Amino acid sequence: MSGDPRERLMPPLVWRQRAPARQGDALDDVDTPALVLDLDVFEANLLAVQQAASNAGVALRPHAKAHKTPEIAARQQAAGAVGVCCQKVSEAEVFVAAGIRDVLVANEVVGARKLSRLAALARTARIAVCVDHPSQVVALADAVRLAGTRVEVLIEIDVGQQRCGVPDAASALVLARAIRDAGPELALRGLQAYHGRAQHLRDPAQRAEAIAAASRRAADIRDALLADGHPCAVVTGGGTGTFRHEIASGVFTEVQPGSYVLMDADYAANEPDAQGPAFGQALSVLATVMSVQAGHVVLDAGLKALSTDSGPPVSMEPGWRVGSLSDEHATLLPAGGGRVLGLGDRVRLIPGHCDPTVNLHDWMLGVRALRIEAVWPVSARGAVF
Amino acid sequence: MSGDPRERLMPPLVWRQRAPARQGDALDDVDTPALVLDLDVFEANLLAVQQAASNAGVALRPHAKAHKTPEIAARQQAAGAVGVCCQKVSEAEVFVAAGIRDVLVANEVVGARKLSRLAALARTARIAVCVDHPSQVVALADAVRLAGTRVEVLIEIDVGQQRCGVPDAASALVLARAIRDAGPELALRGLQAYHGRAQHLRDPAQRAEAIAAASRRAADIRDALLADGHPCAVVTGGGTGTFRHEIASGVFTEVQPGSYVLMDADYAANEPDAQGPAFGQALSVLATVMSVQAGHVVLDAGLKALSTDSGPPVSMEPGWRVGSLSDEHATLLPAGGGRVLGLGDRVRLIPGHCDPTVNLHDWMLGVRALRIEAVWPVSARGAVF
Numbered sequence: 122m123s124g125d126p127r128e129r130l131m132p133p134l135v136w137r138q139r140a141p142a143r144q145g146d147a148l149d150d151v152d153t154p155a156l157v158l159d160l161d162v163f164e165a166n167l168l169a170v171q172q173a174a175s176n177a178g179v180a181l182r183p184h185a186k187a188h189k190t191p192e193i194a195a196r197q198q199a200a201g202a203v204g205v206c207c208q209k210v211s212e213a214e215v216f217v218a219a220g221i222r223d224v225l226v227a228n229e230v231v232g233a234r235k236l237s238r239l240a241a242l243a244r245t246a247r248i249a250v251c252v253d254h255p256s257q258v259v260a261l262a263d264a265v266r267l268a269g270t271r272v273e274v275l276i277e278i279d280v281g282q283q284r285c286g287v288p289d290a291a292s293a294l295v296l297a298r299a300i301r302d303a304g305p306e307l308a309l310r311g312l313q314a315y316h317g318r319a320q321h322l323r324d325p326a327q328r329a330e331a332i333a334a335a336s337r338r339a340a341d342i343r344d345a346l347l348a349d350g351h352p353c354a355v356v357t358g359g360g361t362g363t364f365r366h367e368i369a370s371g372v373f374t375e376v377q378p379g380s381y382v383l384m385d386a387d388y389a390a391n392e393p394d395a396q397g398p399a400f401g402q403a404l405s406v407l408a409t410v411m412s413v414q415a416g417h418v419v420l421d422a423g424l425k426a427l428s429t430d431s432g433p434p435v436s437m438e439p440g441w442r443v444g445s446l447s448d449e450h451a452t453l454l455p456a457g458g459g460r461v462l463g464l465g466d467r468v469r470l471i472p473g474h475c476d477p478t479v480n481l482h483d484w485m486l487g488v489r490a491l492r493i494e495a496v497w498p499v500s501a502r503g504a505v506f
Numbered sequence: 507m508s509g510d511p512r513e514r515l516m517p518p519l520v521w522r523q524r525a526p527a528r529q530g531d532a533l534d535d536v537d538t539p540a541l542v543l544d545l546d547v548f549e550a551n552l553l554a555v556q557q558a559a560s561n562a563g564v565a566l567r568p569h570a571k572a573h574k575t576p577e578i579a580a581r582q583q584a585a586g587a588v589g590v591c592c593q594k595v596s597e598a599e600v601f602v603a604a605g606i607r608d609v610l611v612a613n614e615v616v617g618a619r620k621l622s623r624l625a626a627l628a629r630t631a632r633i634a635v636c637v638d639h640p641s642q643v644v645a646l647a648d649a650v651r652l653a654g655t656r657v658e659v660l661i662e663i664d665v666g667q668q669r670c671g672v673p674d675a676a677s678a679l680v681l682a683r684a685i686r687d688a689g690p691e692l693a694l695r696g697l698q699a700y701h702g703r704a705q706h707l708r709d710p711a712q713r714a715e716a717i718a719a720a721s722r723r724a725a726d727i728r729d730a731l732l733a734d735g736h737p738c739a740v741v742t743g744g745g746t747g748t749f750r751h752e753i754a755s756g757v758f759t760e761v762q763p764g765s766y767v768l769m770d771a772d773y774a775a776n777e778p779d780a781q782g783p784a785f786g787q788a789l790s791v792l793a794t795v796m797s798v799q800a801g802h803v804v805l806d807a808g809l810k811a812l813s814t815d816s817g818p819p820v821s822m823e824p825g826w827r828v829g830s831l832s833d834e835h836a837t838l839l840p841a842g843g844g845r846v847l848g849l850g851d852r853v854r855l856i857p858g859h860c861d862p863t864v865n866l867h868d869w870m871l872g873v874r875a876l877r878i879e880a881v882w883p884v885s886a887r888g889a890v891f
Contacts (some may be wrong), residue, residue, distance in 0.1 A: 134576050134604045136885040137520065138596065152619050152891045154610050186833060191519055208834045219519045228834065229524055231796040234537050244557050256849055284805050284835055287796040316831060328607055362576065410637055411616040412670040421616065424862045426890050430831070446815070447702060448571060448861050449593045449613065449890075450669055464616055464641055476833050477809045481865070483888050494646065500521040502888075503868050505811050505834075506537045 125410055140484040146493040147468065154422035156482040156499070157469065158383070160489045163197075166382050170364065171200045174376060175432060177368045182225060182357065185209040187476045190485055190499035191219030191436075193285030200425040206248070206377045209250045210239045211504035216222060217246045219500060225357070226250040227313055227377060229257060229277065229285055233302050236506065243270035251277040252315045253286050255299045262303035266500040273310040274300050275357065278342055280335035285367035289334035291347035297351040311355030315377070321387060325394045332359075332366035340372045364395040385475035387431040405437060406449065406478065407486075410462050416438030416454070418462045420470075423449040427470060428477035431505035438462070442471065525869040531878040534852065538794040539807035539865040541884070542854065543768070545874045549581075555749065556585045558836035559761060560783060567591050567610060567742065569764030572861045573888035575870055576604030578767060591630070591762045595624045596889035603820040604885060610742070611635040612698055612762060613641060614662065614670055620891065621649035625720065628655035635713045636662040638671050640684045644678060647688035659685050660742065663727055665720035665881030666689070666701045675730035683734040699724040702871075705747030706772060710779045717744075717751035722744045725757045746773055747767050750781040770860035772816040790854040791863065792871075795847050802838070803847045805855075808834040812855060813862035819855035823847070823886045828855065 141155040151157075174181035183197045184206040194205050194216055203221025207213040213224045214450035222245070229251055242248050243265070252258050252274055265272045276296045279286035287293050293312075300309045319331035339356050346353045359367035359376035361384075364459030367373040380388055393399040408422035423446050427434045433443050434451070440459020446454035453468065462468070472478035477492055479485070480502050526540040536542075554701050559566035567701035568582045570590040579590050579601055589608025592598040599611045606628070614636055615624055623740035627633050628650070637643050637659055639746035649655045661681045665843045672678050677696075685694045704716035724741050730739045744761035751769075752758040765773055768789035778784040817834070818828050825844020829837035836851065847853070857863035864870070865887050872880030 134885040135522065135883045136600050136603070136889075137522075140890050141891055150619070152617065154890050183807070215519065215521050218521070229796045229804075231794055232534075232537065236697065238778065255850060284832070288800075387867075409616055411614045415673075415683070416668070419614075422890070424813065424815050424859075425865045428809065428813075430809050448670070452669065464639060474809075480810045498520045500519040503523050503810075503866070504521075505539050505807070505866070506526055 122284040127317060138332050138483045140287050141494050142486050142493045142494055143219055144254045147249055148488055148491045148493065151486060151493065152406055153207040153327050153467070154426040155407045156485045157407045158480065158485055158487050159403045160487045160494055162403040163382055165416065166384065166400045167197060167200055167399070168404055169400070170200065170378060170381050173368060175201055179215055179301070181369045182375050182377050183382070184211060184227065184377045185216055185497045185501065187379030187383060187479065189499050189504070191216060191221065192495065194219070194221055201374070206379070207360070208245060209506060210235045211506050212249070212298070212501045213242055215501040215504055219241050221246065223247045225275070227315065229253055231257065233264065233435050236260055237268065240264040240268035240272060241271050243268065243272050249273035249275055249310050251399065252296055253277045255295060258296060258299040258303055259305070259323060262307050265306040266304070266462060270307065271306050273308050275310050275313040275355065278339060279437065280314045280316045280338050280358070281319060281331055282315060284317065285456060291340045292340045292483050297346050298379050301351065311357065312339055312343060314356055314358040315360065316352050316358065317360065320360040321391065321412040323391055325392055328363050329379065332363045332370065336367070336370035336372040343372070358468070362391055365394055368394070380475050381477070383475040385431070385478070386435045386471045386473045402471055404475050405471055407432065408470060410464055410466045410468065413462070413464055417444060417452045418469060419453040420453055421449065422451055422470065423447050425449060426481055428470050428474050431474035433471050437469040437471060440467070499506050512669030514595055517800050525669045525881045527878045527881060529878055529881055533873055533878065534877045536792055536871060536878065538852070539791045539811040541864065541870045542790050542792045544788045544871050545872045545879055547788040548767055551676055551769065551788060552582060552585055553860050554714050554747060554782070554785070555763060555766050556587065556708050557564055558750060558753060560586055562751045565760040567760050567762050568767070569612070570601055570886065572768060572864065574605070574864055574884050574889070576601060577880065577882040579604070579606050582767070584628055592599060594891060595620045596891050597886045598633070598651070599623065600886040602627050606631065608632045610660070612640055612700065614644065618645070618649065621645055622653065622782045624797050625649040625653035625655050625657060628657050628841055630651065633749050634658035634660055634695055636660045637681055640680060641787045643681060643688055643692070647692050650691040651689070656693065658693050660698040660740065661686055662698040663724060664721050665699045665743070666716055667703055669702065671698070674881050675727045678727045679730060679734055682731050682734065686735070686736065692736050696738045696742065697724055697728060699741055699743040700745065701743065701748065702745065705745040706748070706776065708776055713748050713779070716750045717755065721752070721755035721757040726741050728757070732847060739841055747776055750779055754781070765860050768860040768864070769793040770816070770858045770863070771820045773857045787856055789860050790856055791819065793853050793855060795851045795853065798849055802829060802837045805836040805838055805853060807832065807855065808832050812836070812857050812867065813859050815862060816859035819857050822856060823885045824856040826853070862878070
């Protein structure tokens with residue numbers, strides 16, 4: 122290549138995006154697109170799940186992969202949550218650094234660098250992790266021994282998700298023995314039994330049936346472990362779509378929903394259970410009309426502000442519907458009866474899927490009565506490894 | 507809510523994700539998932555487009571929204587690019603801070619805060635921006651006057667994208683007069699004429715036809731501006747799917763492709779033009795096998811490492827195909843003839859769409875001969891406003 126680009130460029134630039142608003146700003150002054158949390162709805166959702174869990178004597182360990190925001194985890198913990206779930210070691214690092222002292226990495230961790238980081242976290246927090254293969258147990262024990270710490274282990278069982286996890290009691294027993302044989306640095310806590318596919322079954326009867334089957338399988342495997350002399354104090358799982366069934370199962374001792382504090386269009390499409398009311402929509406992306414055309418308007422929020430893997434966002438603006446999305450734009454089409462939208466007008470969009478949408482933003486704005494009450498860093502955004 | 511979460515939590519935590527590797531590391535030691543750039547392929551792609559533009563006497567202003575990486579912009583500039591396009595003011599801020607001195611925000615900018623930031627950038631760099639409504643001209647002029655700077659303006663015309671832009675010469679003339687009347691702080695540079703939909707037409711004849719029509723419309727509007735006494739030095743547009751046609755049009759003076767240095771599965775699905783060879787796949791996401799099951803394996807890269815808006819990622823591992831993706835996982839299914847994949851094995855995936863995939867990562871690893879030669883911050887990741 123001709124020329125030396127170093128001559129023309131500053132040193133590698135690690136850039137921190139500024140927040141789109143300051144505490145006290147009016148919602149109308151927020152720079153857009155911005156991730157917005159309706160605090161009244163958020164708090165109601167947070168308390169509803171905590172109460173459901175507490176009333177049943179089941180522990181609540183909310184999944185932090187949904188919100189990635191220590192300020193939210195702290196509020197969940199203050200309300201009674203036992204700690205958080207994370208999905209990645211790098212997420213766990215963020216939440217431990219923020220002061221959370223009980224983290225379950227509800228996932229398998231493979232690779233010496235990752236295991237070494239995980240083992241080191243156990244110096245400052247109670248750490249647990251999942252396994253579904255004996256070689257993971259050996260590698261984990263090596264890393265934990267080297268770090269001089271202690272890590273608890275959950276055996277992930279496949280209860281219908283068809284992703285990770287062992288399929289039956291025989292495989293779980295192999296893992297339980299490997300954990301026991303690994304020495305005192307590992308301790309078996311119990312079973313990870315998450316049924317992701319069941320979360321999005323629209324029919325509440327189908328969700329109930331899926332979790333009934335998952336609970337039976339978890340109970341069988343738990344009993345096999347106990348019969349073989351292993352501990353199994355915890356059976357954990359459940360998400361926003363099904364946690365009421367796990368709570369009522371008599372098998373699950375802990376549930377780990379995450380999206381409920383935020384909510385999204387996909388979860389809102391579930392027909393609600395009889396056991397509890399639907400959650401309110403707390404999360405939205407605030408966007409601005411940046412172009413007005415004959416048959417549509419264009420918003421300044423696209424694929425880099427809203428994930429579309431579970432369907433397009435839904436307009437909160439009455440009389441308008443979302444058309445197409447491109448990298449930095451969304452078109453909004455008249456659907457009848459809406460106000461006239463002009464340049465600079467603000468529209469809120471409900472994300473199709475909250476988790477990957479939150480992961481696109483560095484800041485979450487807590488809003489009450491049209492004012493920015495909180496500006497929270499999404500500290501674990503981008504924590505992919 | 508019970509308890510004060512502030513008592514249990516550190517101050518708001520702005521966290522910087524560490525890089526997944528260091529310069530000199532073996533590719534096998536990289537923490538995953540990681541965004542990986544094959545430097546040989548990247549450099550070949552970079553030079554191919556620069557040569558095509560230079561040979562035709564057309565300026566190349568690569569779009570930085572694709573790579574978001576100042577180190578790449580610097581290499582494009584060293585090879586002959588005139589500057590960069592950005593899509594957002596916050597992107598422009600990153601590239602100006604990194605030393606790029608000629609930035610076109612190839613988009614409308616609406617809102618007083620954004621316009622004030624844009625106007626301020628013109629203190630250190632040559633800045634241009636697009637308009638498609640007279641009120642944008644007035645607001646821009648106010649902001650630029652207040653900043654005491656000077657900004658160039660392009661009138662965006664709709665040449666088939668059906669998103670932003672004015673539809674005809676009459677509307678463009680209204681804008682040209684508004685720009686002239688705004689005073690000396692604004693100067694009309696010419697026309698922004700980007701046909702995004704044409705980029706992804708699979709049939710090269712259809713792409714050629716779409717850009718022929720776009721060129722005719724741009725020429726007509728340019729001629730109307732000139733006839734009314736306005737300058738129109740630049741007609742700019744074109745993307746990775748069509749830039750050869752804009753270059754050959756005799757109308758476009760500048761092209762702004764972005765994805766070509768990286769490439770993705772969606773662009774690779776275009777049947778190539780006769781005018782030039784297809785680009786090599788430089789970008790991939792490196793993932794690790796984290797669970798091995800009877801009928802599939804699970805990788806540690808999901809929706810938070812790979813965007814799926816233009817289709818799922820494509821496996822670079824022979825004999826395996828991508829099944830489903832969830833937030834943090836991808837399943838890989840045997841497609842016949844592949845090697846046995848075990849825990850810890852590495853697989854590269856080609857993103858369906860490079861722009862939003864890059865936007866998920868804080869770091870891009872430049873690889874040559876299985877070694878990490880460069881660790882570049884994706885400094886404009888998350889620059890959404």
